[in-house]
Amino acid sequence: MAKTAVSVRRLLFGKPLPSWRAAHERLPKVLALPVFASDLMSSVAYATEEILIVLVAAGEAALGNVRPISLAIVILLAIVVTSYRRTIFAYPRGGGSYIVSKDNLGTLPGLAAASAILIDYTLTVAVSIAAGVAAFTSAFQAYAPYRVELSLMAIAMVALANLRGLRESGLLFAGPAYLYIMSFLVMIGFGFGKMAMGTLKAPPREAIDVTSSLTTFLILRAFAGGCSAMTGVEAVADGVAAFRPPESKNAATTLMIMAVVLGSLFGGVSMLAHHLHIVPSETETVVSQVARAVFGAHWFYYVVQGATAAILVLAAQTSFADFPRLSYFMARDRFMPRQFANIGDRLAFSNGIIALWLLASTLIIVFHGDVHSLIPLYAVGVLLAFTLSQTGMAVRTIRLKGPKWRWNAAVSATGAFTTGVAMLVFAVAKFTGGAWIVVALIPTFIGIFLKINQHYRRLADQLRLPPGGRPVRPEMRNTVILLVPGIHKGILPAVDYARSLSPDCRAVYIEVDPEDTPLIEERWESWGAGIPLVVLESPYRSVIQPLLRYLEEVKKDRVRHLVTVVIPEFVPARFWHKILHNQTGLMLKWALLFRKDIIVTNIRYYLEK
Numbered sequence: 001m002a003k004t005a006v007s008v009r010r011l012l013f014g015k016p017l018p019s020w021r022a023a024h025e026r027l028p029k030v031l032a033l034p035v036f037a038s039d040l041m042s043s044v045a046y047a048t049e050e051i052l053i054v055l056v057a058a059g060e061a062a063l064g065n066v067r068p069i070s071l072a073i074v075i076l077l078a079i080v081v082t083s084y085r086r087t088i089f090a091y092p093r094g095g096g097s098y099i100v101s102k103d104n105l106g107t108l109p110g111l112a113a114a115s116a117i118l119i120d121y122t123l124t125v126a127v128s129i130a131a132g133v134a135a136f137t138s139a140f141q142a143y144a145p146y147r148v149e150l151s152l153m154a155i156a157m158v159a160l161a162n163l164r165g166l167r168e169s170g171l172l173f174a175g176p177a178y179l180y181i182m183s184f185l186v187m188i189g190f191g192f193g194k195m196a197m198g199t200l201k202a203p204p205r206e207a208i209d210v211t212s213s214l215t216t217f218l219i220l221r222a223f224a225g226g227c228s229a230m231t232g233v234e235a236v237a238d239g240v241a242a243f244r245p246p247e248s249k250n251a252a253t254t255l256m257i258m259a260v261v262l263g264s265l266f267g268g269v270s271m272l273a274h275h276l277h278i279v280p281s282e283t284e285t286v287v288s289q290v291a292r293a294v295f296g297a298h299w300f301y302y303v304v305q306g307a308t309a310a311i312l313v314l315a316a317q318t319s320f321a322d323f324p325r326l327s328y329f330m331a332r333d334r335f336m337p338r339q340f341a342n343i344g345d346r347l348a349f350s351n352g353i354i355a356l357w358l359l360a361s362t363l364i365i366v367f368h369g370d371v372h373s374l375i376p377l378y379a380v381g382v383l384l385a386f387t388l389s390q391t392g393m394a395v396r397t398i399r400l401k402g403p404k405w406r407w408n409a410a411v412s413a414t415g416a417f418t419t420g421v422a423m424l425v426f427a428v429a430k431f432t433g434g435a436w437i438v439v440a441l442i443p444t445f446i447g448i449f450l451k452i453n454q455h456y457r458r459l460a461d462q463l464r465l466p467p468g469g470r471p472v473r474p475e476m477r478n479t480v481i482l483l484v485p486g487i488h489k490g491i492l493p494a495v496d497y498a499r500s501l502s503p504d505c506r507a508v509y510i511e512v513d514p515e516d517t518p519l520i521e522e523r524w525e526s527w528g529a530g531i532p533l534v535v536l537e538s539p540y541r542s543v544i545q546p547l548l549r550y551l552e553e554v555k556k557d558r559v560r561h562l563v564t565v566v567i568p569e570f571v572p573a574r575f576w577h578k579i580l581h582n583q584t585g586l587m588l589k590w591a592l593l594f595r596k597d598i599i600v601t602n603i604r605y606y607l608e609k
Helices: 002-013 019-025 029-042 044-058 060-090 096-105 107-139 141-163 166-197 216-230 247-275 286-295 299-314 316-332 350-366 371-400 405-429 431-463 489-501 514-527 544-557 575-580 584-592
Strands: 477-483 505-511 533-537 561-571 598-606
Touching (some): 029 166, 044 216, 060 247, 060 371, 107 141, 107 299, 166 286, 216 405, 247 286, 316 350, 371 431, 477 489, 489 505, 505 544, 544 561, 584 598
């Protein structure tokens, strides 16, 4: 059984990697782009749609605002990228919004940024996977009823790939990422060419029902929804340490390439959607409508849809690369459980990957894999993290006063103000639609992180060695309690071990059936090696409660004594044999686990096959 488990593990995750291989697992720029940019690039598939969903309420004339709104978002993207590029050089070990906010604004803003980013990474997986499945079912609508199952399968696939290691997942996902970029560039190029020739015609559609007037707040709502295009910008700043040397330079270059690609794809799709008068549909995505208008029933339409579905699924890769890394930074600072700082045998933060897998799968199930139900939860955390990070960089720049500090501070402050306004608008507009969940979760997470940190600080205080050397303590004695479930060959090693620990040793038998007691006492006389036997009556047939009461009496009688409880237990030859036996030993060990001044020793007797 053990060999089979090892073989399956090797098949799924590969052979363990030694620590010295860590340097070889770092990413070159050509692999870092698909790993860290998938989220950013994939947002092109739904960002324009989020703008149009808001504008369509104001009728046909309002749809023309998609162009200036998209341009404003591209300008904001340039500002945010400039700020994060400076973050990469200022914090070459990574950490992104969490480290920047914590160092420059304080612990609470740092934890707020971390909470927002962790929520964002979880939602990124759920949103991108759900959007990828939506792109697939737009082309193959027969699979639409199975979108939850398809989404869960896709999350599992990406998680398992990441458990194999960051570099291997980068190699696996590089092809689909570059295919997506090329297919969109071809679509935009052909679309612009047809626009220039006057052959790009708008598809037929039904009349639009006007349900709202075009107000400033509606424009701001559309802008805030389109800001989902910037999700993933912070990923490179979080993962600087994953790049090959020189880490900061390679990370900054990758970030600039990401920004140029995103700006080109997002702006191009928005321009085509405006020209074609695209209206959001429940059955077909905006990108699908644009591609169908550009290519018709041509096979390249299916290439675009397939590449879109693939990149949306692979956008989860960015979160699987950065969620565990951010969790590591927080575990290092004692704000998350220490297990998140552990590196697995494939040199990946396996615990963080598994946690993200479970959280994102839960979201998919709860929201039935619906993209538009998840988006309202999505952008608030992203924009909050952007706002705090850029505010932190502005404060740092003003404090250090380096070259061009006024200009750099102004850029960061402008980005912080703009993303802050977008965050507030989005939070207000989408509050009842689900944004309240994130608004409530962020302070909840902050409280949990502070409680975890408080535990670790109190633990450190209690474990700290006292000054002046080891204090003199009174000599401790040991009282041994041997539990006797029955008299058989398997108990004899436990009898010998209990006698070796202390002369103050006694055996305890809990009487569940009084008819069995005489036979137990008779056999103990022959096999008990002189250890006195204490019989505890249990009229309610409980094994645990009589023992706990007896141990309390022993502790009262022997104040300066440790109490060692020896539990004999036989181990079946086959793993499935365990279900055929009572798990009394396991229940006793669990009951005694948190008892003060009680030591539990388990003596196993292994049965032969």
